[in-house]
Amino acid sequence: MHSVIxxxxxxxxxxxxxxxxxxxxxxxHHEPGGGFSAALVAGTGFALFVITEGPGQVRxxxxxxxxxxxxxxxxxxxxxxxPALSIGQPFLTxxxxxxxxxxxLGTPLIFDVGVFFAVLxxxxxxxxxxxxx
Amino acid sequence: xxxxxxxxxxxxxATAILAALARDRPRAAQGIALAGAALHxxxxxxxxxxxxxxxxxxxxxxNWPAPFGICLVADYxxxxxxxxxxxxxxxxxVYACRDxxxxxxxxxxxxxxxxxxxxxxxxxxxxxxFNLYVWFEVMLMASFGLLVMGHRPxxxxxxxxxxxxxxxxxxxxxxAIGLIYGLTGTLNMADLHGKIALVGDDALLTAAAMLLMVxxxxxxxxxxLFFWLPASYHTVPVAVSAYFAGMLSKVGIYALxxxxxxVFSSTAAITHxxxxxxxxxxMLFGVIGAATQxxxxxxLSFHIISQVGYMALGIALLTPLALAGAIxxxxxxxxxxxxxxxxxxxxxxGGGTLHLPRIGGFYSRHGLVTIAFFIPAFALAGFPPLSGFxxxxxxxxxxxxxxxYTLAIVAALVGxxxxxxxxxxxxxxxxxxxxxxxxxQKTDVRFSPxxxxxxxxxxxxxxxxxxxxxxxxxxxxxxxDQLLDPRDYVRAVLGGTP
Numbered sequence: 001m002h003s004v005i006x007x008x009x010x011x012x013x014x015x016x017x018x019x020x021x022x023x024x025x026x027x028x029h030h031e032p033g034g035g036f037s038a039a040l041v042a043g044t045g046f047a048l049f050v051i052t053e054g055p056g057q058v059r060x061x062x063x064x065x066x067x068x069x070x071x072x073x074x075x076x077x078x079x080x081x082x083p084a085l086s087i088g089q090p091f092l093t094x095x096x097x098x099x100x101x102x103x104x105l106g107t108p109l110i111f112d113v114g115v116f117f118a119v120l121x122x123x124x125x126x127x128x129x130x131x132x133x
Numbered sequence: 134x135x136x137x138x139x140x141x142x143x144x145x146x147a148t149a150i151l152a153a154l155a156r157d158r159p160r161a162a163q164g165i166a167l168a169g170a171a172l173h174x175x176x177x178x179x180x181x182x183x184x185x186x187x188x189x190x191x192x193x194x195x196n197w198p199a200p201f202g203i204c205l206v207a208d209y210x211x212x213x214x215x216x217x218x219x220x221x222x223x224x225x226x227v228y229a230c231r232d233x234x235x236x237x238x239x240x241x242x243x244x245x246x247x248x249x250x251x252x253x254x255x256x257x258x259x260x261x262x263f264n265l266y267v268w269f270e271v272m273l274m275a276s277f278g279l280l281v282m283g284h285r286p287x288x289x290x291x292x293x294x295x296x297x298x299x300x301x302x303x304x305x306x307x308x309a310i311g312l313i314y315g316l317t318g319t320l321n322m323a324d325l326h327g328k329i330a331l332v333g334d335d336a337l338l339t340a341a342a343m344l345l346m347v348x349x350x351x352x353x354x355x356x357x358l359f360f361w362l363p364a365s366y367h368t369v370p371v372a373v374s375a376y377f378a379g380m381l382s383k384v385g386i387y388a389l390x391x392x393x394x395x396v397f398s399s400t401a402a403i404t405h406x407x408x409x410x411x412x413x414x415x416m417l418f419g420v421i422g423a424a425t426q427x428x429x430x431x432x433l434s435f436h437i438i439s440q441v442g443y444m445a446l447g448i449a450l451l452t453p454l455a456l457a458g459a460i461x462x463x464x465x466x467x468x469x470x471x472x473x474x475x476x477x478x479x480x481x482x483g484g485g486t487l488h489l490p491r492i493g494g495f496y497s498r499h500g501l502v503t504i505a506f507f508i509p510a511f512a513l514a515g516f517p518p519l520s521g522f523x524x525x526x527x528x529x530x531x532x533x534x535x536x537x538y539t540l541a542i543v544a545a546l547v548g549x550x551x552x553x554x555x556x557x558x559x560x561x562x563x564x565x566x567x568x569x570x571x572x573x574q575k576t577d578v579r580f581s582p583x584x585x586x587x588x589x590x591x592x593x594x595x596x597x598x599x600x601x602x603x604x605x606x607x608x609x610x611x612x613x614d615q616l617l618d619p620r621d622y623v624r625a626v627l628g629g630t631p
Contacts, residue, residue, distance in 0.1 A: 067153070067241065068153065068154070071149070071150050071153045071154070071244065072150075074146065074149075074150055075147075075150040078143065078146060078147060078150070081139075081143075084195075084196075085136060085139075088136070089196055090135075090136070090139075090192050090193050090194055090195060090196050091136070091139040091143070091192070091194055091195075092194050092195040093195050093196040094195065094196075
């Protein structure tokens with residue numbers, strides 16, 4: 001689509017949308033947000049990008065196949081559940097690293113990142129397929 | 134040791150991811166899928182043995198205790214379903230080595246099959262109603278991917294029907310979940326077992342139960358919502374249709390079996406009497422539908438419907454014997470049906486088509502295929518001593534015991550009609566001399582051992598099940614007792630106080 005307004009706005013918006021997605025992703029463990037909603041927000045950013053620049057550009061920019069992103073995300077989510085198994089806790093039991101009162105990295109966060117990529121990959125696959133149809 | 138409960142879900146998912154990463158090298162993807170399926174089968178067999186030894190076991194995922202977190206529960210019914218899923222998964226993966234083209238592998242066949250298997254096992258093991266819904270969704274997505282693989286127009290028509298009706302089912306399911314959560318404040322099935330009795334609003338509860346029943350009836354292809362099944366199963370590759378025929382509608386039956394014993398057993402009598410009528414009609418219409426068809430896979434598809442009716446009947450009667458019959462029927466049916474679809478692939482390879490008037494002469498030319506068809510076909514039709522005879526016998530006996538004579542007669546009659554249409558395939562494909570005019574039919578077809586091995590192993594399993602019916606029936610009776618008196622289940626999930 002050739003629209004100067006859309007194109008200019010997209011440049012400004014996409015960055016903001018992606019930053020907001022990351023914000024949602026990171027706050028998700030204790031407050032509303034998380035991998036799923038973050039991926040939906042990031043998906044809207046990519047949707048804008050697809051509409052203004054066309055699917056070819058986006059495919060070139062993300063390099064990986066969208067289904068591969070999705071499956072790698074699924075893999076990350078599975079891996080996040082494994083540390084618990086190694087010490088005999090149920091699958092997906094959370095582990096946190098860092099200071100005890102403010103741990104900054106934990107398996108739930110890794111799980112959320114995995115969900116983020118799984119959902120984002122699926123959205124991208126649908127978006128690109130529809131736009132190229 | 135209860136960590137094992139996660140394996141049936143985790144292994145196929147891991148296989149799916151690895152197979153997807155290797156999908157540009159079909160042989161590597163195949164190898165990964167084979168190894169994954171074998172591991173899955175081993176894992177499920179270990180779980181089966183463990184649960185038989187120690188009884189009902191629950192696993193609180195993420196160490197969040199039920200009813201707050203989501204838990205996996207393995208009782209007798211769950212483990213036998215998981216074991217049978219792994220068996221069919223392995224058989225289909227072996228068969229797929231020759232049946233699925235390299236192109237289909239690189240468009241993600243093994244990943245979708247892995248995700249579908251993981252989702253089915255998840256549905257069998259979960260102890261949470263909302264989690265069950267999620268697994269149904271995952272199943273729907275993966276099966277949709279498998280349905281449209283290859284992009285042929287007839288596949289799309291089938292797939293559109295399949296997806297539309299299944300989305301309706303999903304919608305009803307989630308509505309019912311909303312109602313139940315509103316009424317009881319919990320979605321943990323063991324917790325629901327206790328809390329559903331405390332609900333004062335009977336009308337709303339019946340509404341929720343009915344919504345759930347319709348949702349699962351669509352999944353299980355019960356009358357009158359079965360049309361999506363014969364519209365889609367004959368359009369996909371043989372390996373896929375065998376897996377679908379074996380597993381998909383049976384997850385709906387499993388959900389009915391679980392929900393309408395554990396949660397809605399005492400409160401909703403109307404659902405069970407409705408289900409009994411629906412079951413009778415399903416048996417009848419399925420078998421009549423099969424009688425009008427002349428294409429092997431379409432005949433078999435209609436038989437899935439009529440057979441699912443028997444299982445629904447077992448659930449509707451709700452006596453220990455009837456439930457045990459439904460479980461025996463499930464086990465027998467999944468193996469036999471998947472096998473028959475796999476054999477249909479051999480018939481197509483040998484005859485060039487699946488259209489009955491245009492093939493023939495298999496009896497004299499393909500001995501092994503004849504045996505491989507004969508055993509499951511006449512097990513399905515209910516010939517003693519094969520497994521189908523015992524399954525039908527138990528269900529009919531259960532119906533007679535509580536004076537449901539009409540349903541017993543219908544069940545017996547449908548068995549007779551099944552013989553008729555199995556005999557139709559038998560005479561047309563195997564006994565009839567090969568038709569004179571045929572271009573596609575080659576005379577010297579040799580079947581790959583990759584195709585023959587799973588078919589013969591499944592046929593052997595059918596024979597063994599028929600001969601060793603006593604232990605299976607005992608197992609099913611214990612499983613039925615666990616369903617009707619779920620004290621162990623509730624204790625395993627919620628701990629201490631039942």
